[in-house]
Amino acid sequence: MSQIDINFQDAQKAFLTLKTLDKNKIAGFLEEMAKQIEAIRDDLIPSASRESHLPEGRITGELGRTLGQIRLFAQLVDEGSWVEATIDHPDPDRKPAPKPDIRRMLKALGTVVVFGASNFPLAFSTAGGDTVSALAAGCPVIYKAHPAHPETSRMVAEAIKNAVRISGLPKGTFQHVEGGIDTGQEMVAHPLAKAVAFTGSFRGGKALFDTCNARENPIPVFAEMGSVNPIFVLEGYLSKQIESAAAAYASSLSLGVGQFCTNPGLIFIPKSHEEAFSAAVVDSLKEVAGAPMLHEGICHTYYQALEALSQSKKLTWLLDSEETDVLTGNVALAKVKASDWLSDEAFQEEVFGPFGIIVVYEQEDQLQALVENLKGQLTCTIWAEEEELKNRTALLHLLEEKCGRLLFKGVPTGVEVGHAMQHGGPFPATTDSRSTSVGTYAIKRFARPVAYQDMPESIWPDALKEGNPMGILRKVDGAWVSY
C-alpha cells in the first residue's frame, strides 16, 4: 500500500465519521481552524512573505481575507440552508398509483484533492477557499502543498490539524501531502478521490482535467486556470476621465507584480483617444519599480512569453521590459490594432506578470466582433457612461457569455469574498463555468443530491424532518419555506 493509498484510506474513514456529525460540529471546527491560524499569525506572515516575495502588508491583508472566508463558511454551515432540503409529501390516495414520500438534500461527495496556488500562499492555498469549502461541505481534504511555499504550507497544515484534534474530528479530515507533479497525478487518479480543486496554470489544470476524465470513474475537476480579463472602454467614458482611467488601469495591471488571475492583460481603447491614454498609462507604469516575482520559474516564464510576443510585427511596444535579474518582474506594455488582434490568438493568451496589451479599435461597431472572438474569461469589464450602455444590450449579452463576472466600474483585481461573488468562467478560464471558487456558492461543488423515498421517520436527517428543527430554508411541496 503506497503512502497516497494510506492517505485515501484514512480520508475515507474520516468521511464516514463526518457524515454522522451535525452541522454545529463542522461549523465549530471551522471556527477553531480560523482561531488556530490566527494564533500563528506572527510566524505565518513573515514566512509567507519570505517564501512568496510578496510584501508583509499584502500578506497581512491576505491573512485577513483567509480568516474571513473560513468564518464565512462556518456561518454558512451553521445556518444550514445550503443543503437545499426539499420535501415532496406523499399522497396515499393518488390515482392510479399512490404518491411516495420523497425527501432530498445535498450530501458531501467524499474525499477532495486540493491543489494550492503560488500567488496566494494563504487565501488560495492550504487553508484557502477550496480547502475550506470542501471541509464545510463535509468532505475530507487531501491537500497537495505548493512547492513555492513549503514552510508556510506546513505551518498552516499544523494549525488545521490542531483544529481537527481539538474539535475531536478524525485525523483523516485533513491531510497534507508534499511532492511533485507525479504525486499530484497519483492523488487525482486514486479510486477514492471524489473531486479535485485546483488554481493555477492552464497547462496544470488541463492535465488534471484530462486525467480525471480518463479515470475508470471520472470525477469533477474544478480548475481555475486564469484569463486575460479584458477591459472594454467606450469613447464617451474615456473622453471624460482619460487620466484617471489610465491610472486605474496601470495600477491594476501592476498590482502584486501582475500575478493575479484577474490581472487585466487586455484593454480595448477607441482610436480617438488612444494616444493620450497610452501616454498616460506609460507615465504611470514608469513609476512602478520592478519587484520580485513569486519564484524564478514564474519570472523566467514571464520573460519567455514577452520574448515570444516580441517576434510579432503586429505589436508596438510602449514599454519594453528588461530582464534585470532572475526574480524581478518589470512592467511591459504593447499595443495592437484591433484587426491585427483578431488575427492572432497569441494576443489573448495569459502572460502571468505585469504585462498588458492595449487593443486599439476604430469604431464601436467593431466591439461585437472583438467580443465574439474572445475566449472564456474570469471577468470582463466595461467602462462606459450609463447612457452609452442603453443601446448596447446585445454587446452586454455577448460580454456576459464570455465571463463569470462582468464589471462596470473599477478593476477586476480584488475579488470580493461574499455570497454573490462568481469567480469562475467559461473554458479556458475554468473547467466548469457552472462553479465558483470564491464565495459561499463554492460549497456546492463538493456535494450532490440524494433523494430518500419513503424513509422511516425515525431515521430522517434533521434537515428533512417534519417541523424543520434546524429552522432552515426548505422547498416543501414546491414552496420555499423556513418553518
Next chain:
Amino acid sequence: MSQIDINFQDAQKAFLTLKTLDKNKIAGFLEEMAKQIEAIRDDLIPSASRESHLPEGRITGELGRTLGQIRLFAQLVDEGSWVEATIDHPDPDRKPAPKPDIRRMLKALGTVVVFGASNFPLAFSTAGGDTVSALAAGCPVIYKAHPAHPETSRMVAEAIKNAVRISGLPKGTFQHVEGGIDTGQEMVAHPLAKAVAFTGSFRGGKALFDTCNARENPIPVFAEMGSVNPIFVLEGYLSKQIESAAAAYASSLSLGVGQFCTNPGLIFIPKSHEEAFSAAVVDSLKEVAGAPMLHEGICHTYYQALEALSQSKKLTWLLDSEETDVLTGNVALAKVKASDWLSDEAFQEEVFGPFGIIVVYEQEDQLQALVENLKGQLTCTIWAEEEELKNRTALLHLLEEKCGRLLFKGVPTGVEVGHAMQHGGPFPATTDSRSTSVGTYAIKRFARPVAYQDMPESIWPDALKEGNPMGILRKVDGAWVSY
C-alpha cells in the same frame, strides 16, 4: 456551411433573443407547448405505441407525465426563484477598500444538444425532461431524434414548433435533427454547443462524454446511462412478507418488459429465506407472458447478454429465457452466491430487459462488503423493518454513497416527477452525479452563475432589482428573503 452548422447558427441567434425575454414569455411558451402536444394526443398515442411496441395504456400514462412535467417547468419558470438571485450590497465607506455592489444570478448556458431515449418515446424524448428543462432555462435545443420512433418524434417536434411560432419565439428555439451516430457526434463537437443531455446506454453516453471532454472547449455532458438498481432485503422484513416481497420484485422486474433504467436487476436475499423467495418469484414470473421489446436491436442485445452470462458456472438459472422470435422479450432469472457475485463484475452489468439476479448472502455482516463493491447506481433500495435499520447507520451511509435515490419501501421503477426527485447517481449511472434528469432541479444543469459588479441601476435585470419586483426568493446580504 453544413446543415448542422446552420442549425447551430440559428440556435445561437435564437439564444440571444431568448436572453431578452422575460420569464412569463418562456413560461407561456411551455404552457403552449403542452397544449399543442395535448392537441395531437389521438394521433400521438397510437404512433408512439406502434413504434415502441409499448401498449397504448402505458403510452397514455407517459403522455400524461410528459404534459405534467412541461407544466411543472412552466410553473417553476413563472415563479422565478430558480435563478438563485443573490445580492451583496455595497459599502463605500469600508476600509481599506470600498465594498462594491455585486449581484449574481443564473443565466442560460446556450444551445443544448438533447438525445432522446427509445424506452420513453415521449417523456424522455422530443419533448421530454431534458428538452423541457433546457428550454425552461432559456437555452435553445437542438434535438437528435431517436431512430426507434421517427414518426412520433416528428409529430412532437411539429407541436413544439407550433408553440414556438404561436408564442412568437425565434425559429431556432427548437430544432429537430434526424441522423445516425455520426450526426450526433458532429452535433456535440460543434463549437456553439454548450451542453449535452442524453439518456441511453453506457456505451452511447460514454462516447459523447469523451468527445465533449476532448473538444477545444470542453462542455458538460449529462448522460444518464442506467444501472442495475439493487434491492437489499433484510431477514426480519423478508420473514414477515415473503410472498408480497416476491410479487413486488417480479412485477417491477418485468414491468415494461424490463426496459427501464430503474429496473431492479439485482436483489440481495438472506440464505435463510432464499429458497422460498426464489420459488415465489419464479411462480410470479411464470405468469408473465413474453412481450415485444422496443426494437429488434434491443431484443438481440438482451439475448446476447443472457447468452454471455450463461457461460458462467457461478450462476444457477431459475428461469431460462428462450428467444422465441426477433422481438419478444421473455423473462429470465438466475441466482448466485454473494461470494461468487463479488468475484465477477459481469454480474453487475446492466442487462436491458426483464432479467434479474438473486444474490444469496449468508449473514447480514456481509452486506457492507457487498455494497462497497457496488458500482454507482441510479437507485438503491433497502427492504427492512424499521427496527432493523436502527443499528445499520454505517450500511445506510454506504448505500447512499452508491446512488442518487435510496428507497425504503416499494420498487425503483416509477420515477416520480417533482421537486425532490433525484434521478442521477455516481458514475457509471450518470456522468455527473451532481445533476438530475428528472424533477425541477434538472433546470440547474443548463445555467451558470454570472455576477455583475457595480452594474448601473438602469440595466439591472428584474431578478436583481432593488424592491424585488419579481417577488422571488433571493439571498440578500447573506439572508434568504422574498421581499
